[in-house]
Amino acid sequence: MAMASSSLYLFVVLIVMVIKMKIVYGDIYKVGDTAGWTTIGNIDYKQWAKTKTFRLGDIIVFEYNPEFHNVMQVTHAQFRSCNASSPIATHTTGNDSITITTRRHHFFLCGVPGHCQAGQKLDINVRQHHSRSHSPAVPPAAVPTVSPNLANFITPTCPIFGSLVLRFSILFYFFS
Numbered sequence: 001m002a003m004a005s006s007s008l009y010l011f012v013v014l015i016v017m018v019i020k021m022k023i024v025y026g027d028i029y030k031v032g033d034t035a036g037w038t039t040i041g042n043i044d045y046k047q048w049a050k051t052k053t054f055r056l057g058d059i060i061v062f063e064y065n066p067e068f069h070n071v072m073q074v075t076h077a078q079f080r081s082c083n084a085s086s087p088i089a090t091h092t093t094g095n096d097s098i099t100i101t102t103r104r105h106h107f108f109l110c111g112v113p114g115h116c117q118a119g120q121k122l123d124i125n126v127r128q129h130h131s132r133s134h135s136p137a138v139p140p141a142a143v144p145t146v147s148p149n150l151a152n153f154i155t156p157t158c159p160i161f162g163s164l165v166l167r168f169s170i171l172f173y174f175f176s
């Protein structure tokens, strides 16, 4: 029974770690999905971004042929007018990963003449106060204090109650 309890406890610790890792590292989004960052096929990057919910820690990957395209991070004004003359940052590897670290709009365009005008531009909006749909009910900072409490429940004196609490907690994490 004690062995079953400790393996359950390990299971919970593992779940907590996975949730925390997801919060820290976020999701990876490949711009344009299989098509990538291109002018071919008239990809609607506005529509592509619209279907995603970007959060802090998410990684935006631009995949393209560096002979034909690049990635420039620009201001909102530059984004609107497709002005590539003084970008905030320029990426040219053909496989650029950009981690979102601030809650605001992040504007990107291709600096090759005509490409932005043809629609090769992207607005990544990380909204304020947006919570993850699969986030734990407790704030991340409170997670470590939850585990010792659970461990206290899983004692040899009350193993059944302990495992019930544990199961309830797991359900709570997944369905809250």
Ligand SMILES: [Cu+2]
Pocket (backbone or CB within 6 Å): 038, 039, 068, 069, 070, 110, 111, 112, 115, 120
């Ligand atoms: Cu381009």
